[in-house]
Amino acid sequence: MRISDSFIPTLRDDPAEAEIVSHKLMARAGLVRKSAAGFYTWLPLGWRVLRKVENIVREEMDRAGCLELLMPILQPKELWEATGRWAAYGHEMMRVTDRHGREFCLGPTHEEMITTVAKELRSYKDLPKCLYQIQAKFRDEIRPRFGVMRSREFVMKDAYSFHTDEASLQKTYDRMSEAYSRIVERCGLTYRSVKAAGGLIGGAVSEEFMVLAETGEDVVIYCPECDYAANLDTATSRWHTRAPDEAGLPIAKKATPDKRSIKEVSEFLDVEPRSLVKTLIFRAGDKVVAALVPGDKELNPEKLATITGVGEVELFSEEDFAARADLVSGFVGPVGLDAVEIIADHSLKSMRNFITGANEAGFHLLNVNVETDFSVDVWADLVYAQVGESCSQCDAGRLEQMRGIEVGHIFQLGTKYSELLDAQYVDENSESHPFVMGCYGVGVSRVVAAAIEQRSDESGIIWPPALAPYDAQLITLGKDDSVKDEADKLYASLATDFDILYDDRSVSAGIKFKDADLIGLPFQLIIGKRFAETRQVEVKIRATGERAELSVEELPGWMRETREGL
RNA sequence: CGGGACGUGGCGCAGUUUGGUAGCGCACCGGGCUGGGGAUCCGGUGGUCGCAGGUUCAAAUCCUGUCGUCCCGACCA
Numbered sequence: 046m047r048i049s050d051s052f053i054p055t056l057r058d059d060p061a062e063a064e065i066v067s068h069k070l071m072a073r074a075g076l077v078r079k080s081a082a083g084f085y086t087w088l089p090l091g092w093r094v095l096r097k098v099e100n101i102v103r104e105e106m107d108r109a110g111c112l113e114l115l116m117p118i119l120q121p122k123e124l125w126e127a128t129g130r131w132a133a134y135g136h137e138m139m140r141v142t143d144r145h146g147r148e149f150c151l152g153p154t155h156e157e158m159i160t161t162v163a164k165e166l167r168s169y170k171d172l173p174k175c176l177y178q179i180q181a182k183f184r185d186e187i188r189p190r191f192g193v194m195r196s197r198e199f200v201m202k203d204a205y206s207f208h209t210d211e212a213s214l215q216k217t218y219d220r221m222s223e224a225y226s227r228i229v230e231r232c233g234l235t236y237r238s239v240k241a242a243g244g245l246i247g248g249a250v251s252e253e254f255m256v257l258a259e260t261g262e263d264v265v266i267y268c269p270e271c272d273y274a275a276n277l278d279t280a281t282s283r284w285h286t287r288a289p290d291e292a293g294l295p296i297a298k299k300a301t302p303d304k305r306s307i308k309e310v311s312e313f314l315d316v317e318p319r320s321l322v323k324t325l326i327f328r329a330g331d332k333v334v335a336a337l338v339p340g341d342k343e344l345n346p347e348k349l350a351t352i353t354g355v356g357e358v359e360l361f362s363e364e365d366f367a368a369r370a371d372l373v374s375g376f377v378g379p380v381g382l383d384a385v386e387i388i389a390d391h392s393l394k395s396m397r398n399f400i401t402g403a404n405e406a407g408f409h410l411l412n413v414n415v416e417t418d419f420s421v422d423v424w425a426d427l428v429y430a431q432v433g434e435s436c437s438q439c440d441a442g443r444l445e446q447m448r449g450i451e452v453g454h455i456f457q458l459g460t461k462y463s464e465l466l467d468a469q470y471v472d473e474n475s476e477s478h479p480f481v482m483g484c485y486g487v488g489v490s491r492v493v494a495a496a497i498e499q500r501s502d503e504s505g506i507i508w509p510p511a512l513a514p515y516d517a518q519l520i521t522l523g524k525d526d527s528v529k530d531e532a533d534k535l536y537a538s539l540a541t542d543f544d545i546l547y548d549d550r551s552v553s554a555g556i557k558f559k560d561a562d563l564i565g566l567p568f569q570l571i572i573g574k575r576f577a578e579t580r581q582v583e584v585k586i587r588a589t590g591e592r593a594e595l596s597v598e599e600l601p602g603w604m605r606e607t608r609e610g611l
Numbered sequence: 612c613g614g615g616a617c618g619u620g621g622c623g624c625a626g627u628u629u630g631g632u633a634g635c636g637c638a639c640c641g642g643g644c645u646g647g648g649g650a651u652c653c654g655g656u657g658g659u660c661g662c663a664g665g666u667u668c669a670a671a672u673c674c675u676g677u678c679g680u681c682c683c684g685a686c687c688a
Contacts, residue, residue, distance in 0.1 A: 058623045186687070
């Protein structure tokens with residue numbers, strides 16, 4: 046492609062609205078333009094990159110035995126009401142009404158839709174099947190940001206598998222996990238796969254593929270000694286396995302006037318926060334629960350929601366407390382708290398003689414012990430894992446953390462959707478069963494941003510060769526017609542084997558070099574006056590800045606070889 | 612939705628405090644010169660200052676409302 050024939054509007058300055066490097070560079074290099082918050086036009090150069098990612102994803106899906114199809118973006122309300130998600134999705138779902146008053150949503154995902162399509166898989170002989178599509182998805186994010194990283198319309202590859210049983214699902218799930226690893230590797234990205242939470246999609250088993258980057262919105266907790274890695278939301282640690290070694294002391298009431306928070310009480314009594322137990326009152330659906338965690342730990346509401354079997358738990362407000370005389374805000378404790386369910390973090394098993402609220406304004410209890418003073422209804426993992434704690438998997442490593450960009454997420458769904466939507470197959474005995482399902486997503490447009498987030502420098506983008514919109518940028522220098530002729534010839538000869546972006550503009554050398562660095566193709570092929578004498582093409586490798594002089598004949602082979610290492 | 616900031620040619624910004632009828636750099640167009648890291652000179656095009664009301668002889672500037680955008684929190688590929 047000749048630049049003079051192309052449409053690559055590069056910008057000299059960062060757009061004021063862009064915050065992170067990928068957003069700035071995507072705008073500056075002429076890859077995308079914003080239309081409204083969270084909506085982007087993919088300009089020709091950006092579109093080429095997006096298609097490269099799409100094709101890698103498509104190849105790996107096909108290799109894994111998946112079948113591509115395309116479903117409508119608009120989906121009828123009734124379908125979503127059947128699974129309860131018309132309400133559950135809330136404001137995140139974009140909705141439209143047709144001229145007859147019938148309501149639709151712009152698909153945020155397609156579990157409902159694909160499940161109705163899969164109803165045509167009637168026999169166990171038709172299973173397993175894995176279907177996928179690559180399509181725009183719509184989620185009315187509370188706060189779209191970082192360009193295409195978190196946008197309201199984005200390109201996603203979503204795959205769904207259908208099985209007779211869990212074993213078959215596990216097989217496909219494992220194969221998809223491998224395919225996902227291949228995808229991110231082929232895109233040239235450094236990543237880590239981590240254990241994750243199901244969220245709105247649901248499902249017990251789930252794994253995220255995180256591209257590692259400082260600006261990532263997710264925190265990954267990992268063990269340097271083994272392969273344990275998990276999203277902060279689900280990460281566990283084993284700091285609590287110590288056996289209690291202290292003898293229990295008799296419980297005692299202590300006046301703590303106006304001291305409510307862990308900080309206030311621990312300072313007032315001159316003890317470490319870890320000597321206290323926090324009693325947090327939550328509303329979980331219809332019931333009220335008390336969650337007990339050590340004073341120095343932070344409760345993870347997602348874990349509590351999972352344990353109580355609700356989508357979301359809500360911390361008691363002052364109004365809630367006002368309505369319950371038995372719960373004293375700031376002085377709640379588990380002793381004598383029989384009216385609500387008590388869920389305690391496992392770590393309390395190893396705590397002795399701790400301090401809690403006395404359920405009486407202005408008082409706390411000292412030397413409280415589990416069993417002797419109160420009983421726990423449910424033991425669970427309730428807290429966020431913290432850096433420095435022991436790995437729950439190998440026990441040897443101390444946990445560390447890093448930031449990541451979630452580009453892929455795979456789930457084992459089970460029969461949630463097939464049951465609600467009445468999607469069944471018949472087995473060998475003519476008995477009907479709901480499909481066992483899995484679903485698998487890749488944020489295709491997000492991969493583009495993630496790649497730039499991981500690979501760029503002061504001058505611009507450094508594309509992994511697999512994602513680069515073109516293989517090389519051919520640059521002519523000087524206004525000599527002879528240079529132009531030579532460059533034309535080289536362009537024509539390379540065109541059969543490579544995608545070349547040919548900067549044939551009659552602008553100054555500086556502009557050409559700056560634009561080439563900004564656009565970030567793996568190679569820059571430079572032809573100036575010298576070429577007529579030396580017959581050597583000057584090549585600059587964008588990633589390393591190294592330069593080489595090569596004859597026209599050896600150039601193709603050299604490029605093929607060199608790009609492998611980039 | 613809560614907290615903060617901002618809307619002035621395509622992009623980046625100044626001007627707003629103290630009202631007087633819009634300016635700079637880049638980009639763009641024509642021409643000269645230059646041609647290995649965003650060169651330079653001359654001459655141009657382009658803005659009802661987000662929108663709607665209000666105050667005033669006079670509003671980018673003051674007031675009210677509204678829309679949009681960005682940042683920090685809860686959501687997610």
